[in-house]
Amino acid sequence: MISPVLPTYARAPVAFVRGVGARSYTEDGTEFLDFGAGVAVNSCGHAHPHLIAALTEQAGKIWHTSNLYQMPGQIKLAERLIAATFADTVFFCNSGSEANELAIKMARKHFAALGKSEKFHIITFEGAFHGRTLATLAAGGQQKYLEGFGPKVVGFDQVAFGDHKALEAAIGPQTAALMIEPVQGEGGLRSVPPEELRYLRGLCDKHDLLLIFDEIQCGVGRTGKLFAYEWTGVAPDIMSIAKGIGGGFPLGAVLATENAASGMVAGTHGSTFGGNPLATAVGNAVLDVVLGDGFLANVQLQALKLKQGLARLKDLHPTVIEDIRGEGLMMGIKTRGLNTDFVKAALAEKLLVIGAGDNVVRLLPPLIVTEADINEALSKLEATCNALEKK
Numbered sequence: 001m002i003s004p005v006l007p008t009y010a011r012a013p014v015a016f017v018r019g020v021g022a023r024s025y026t027e028d029g030t031e032f033l034d035f036g037a038g039v040a041v042n043s044c045g046h047a048h049p050h051l052i053a054a055l056t057e058q059a060g061k062i063w064h065t066s067n068l069y070q071m072p073g074q075i076k077l078a079e080r081l082i083a084a085t086f087a088d089t090v091f092f093c094n095s096g097s098e099a100n101e102l103a104i105k106m107a108r109k110h111f112a113a114l115g116k117s118e119k120f121h122i123i124t125f126e127g128a129f130h131g132r133t134l135a136t137l138a139a140g141g142q143q144k145y146l147e148g149f150g151p152k153v154v155g156f157d158q159v160a161f162g163d164h165k166a167l168e169a170a171i172g173p174q175t176a177a178l179m180i181e182p183v184q185g186e187g188g189l190r191s192v193p194p195e196e197l198r199y200l201r202g203l204c205d206k207h208d209l210l211l212i213f214d215e216i217q218c219g220v221g222r223t224g225k226l227f228a229y230e231w232t233g234v235a236p237d238i239m240s241i242a243k244g245i246g247g248g249f250p251l252g253a254v255l256a257t258e259n260a261a262s263g264m265v266a267g268t269h270g271s272t273f274g275g276n277p278l279a280t281a282v283g284n285a286v287l288d289v290v291l292g293d294g295f296l297a298n299v300q301l302q303a304l305k306l307k308q309g310l311a312r313l314k315d316l317h318p319t320v321i322e323d324i325r326g327e328g329l330m331m332g333i334k335t336r337g338l339n340t341d342f343v344k345a346a347l348a349e350k351l352l353v354i355g356a357g358d359n360v361v362r363l364l365p366p367l368i369v370t371e372a373d374i375n376e377a378l379s380k381l382e383a384t385c386n387a388l389e390k391k
């Protein structure tokens with residue numbers, strides 16, 4: 001008999017009923033150190049007082065009004081995101097996939113509005129993950145996710161990571177944009193070197209293409225800057241964000257330059273819930289925290305401690321750990337055994353970590369993580385390695 005909830009997830013046999021900071025608790029009070037943060041969503045940790053205050057205050061005023069009317073919370077959040085980035089304009093939605101759908105639509109519309117509607121193809125990179133809607137699945141290009149869902153949405157060409165020859169050969173009169181995650185999340189924590197992103201920027205400028213960064217996982221402070229692209233010295237034309245910007249409340253956004261967004265006039269896109277007053281109240285509160293004095297500097301400091309600890313762990317446990325990769329508080333452990341076994345063994349040590357592609361285990365602690373939390377995670381990881389070595 002089918003389960004009451006559609007059985008599309010392989011869930012761990014544990015349920016959390018409350019959380020504080022980097023810790024989650026089950027009904028019986030068992031404490032877990034949460035280095036998954038709901039897949040990089042709980043950027044400010046659980047039950048952050050400033051986020052609770054923002055949400056409950058808004059909840060007592062008005063929950064939903066519709067995008068038929070002016071939205072002061074959206075304007076405020078958009079202006080702050082614009083002030084902090086390359087962007088001139090922002091659209092709010094509810095999830096990462098939706099943000100990428102618009103990023104794709106926007107790139108296509110940009111050229112269509114210029115009378116070049118033949119330019120609608122988007123080049124993406126192997127190992128990418130851009131979401132689970134039909135178009136974003138086609139963008140991600142992962143066969144296991146596309147299988148059985150009918151013909152793949154047209155207009156997506158994929159090339160291998162770092163294969164410049166293949167990339168330049170794939171660019172043609174049909175190409176509108178390149179789309180890439182500056183640090184791959186689901187695909188296995190591969191970070192794109194800054195010089196590679198600068199090369200992509202140069203290619204886009206040369207061939208009149210738009211550059212789309214998917215910072216849904218790596219954005220909002222995760223790498224120690226507000227956005228990962230800031231490490232590269234170049235900026236995209238369009239950027240999708242979600243996960244961390246809502247701190248646990250569903251919120252996504254597309255940031256764009258005025259030029260890239262030129263085709264998106266009234267009536268060309270919309271969302272019922274997108275950027276509703278509750279979501280933007282929380283989004284603004286997340287920015288208060290992440291842009292607060294010294295916050296990102298502390299993310300960088302804790303990230304360094306985590307990286308050093310992981311390097312030591314790899315040296316101590318070469319039969320368990322093959323490689324350490326990632327950036328900031330978005331680290332990956334490539335395991336020799338199955339990554340799913342590692343995740344299970346960590347759960348037994350009361351540490352939450354998350355599997356990713358390429359046999360990687362992801363560590364995505366909340367950005368408020370302390371040195372004590374990092375040290376505790378490292379000792380739980382050590383215990384995990386010891387347990388796996390005994391098997």
Ligand SMILES: *Cc1c(COP(=O)(O)O)cnc(C)c1O
Pocket residue numbers: 094095096097098100129130131132181185186214215216217218242243
């Ligand atoms: C999670 C994720 C998405 C999809 O976001 P949803 O909110 O699950 O739709 C897209 N791109 C990247 C890089 C992600 O990490």
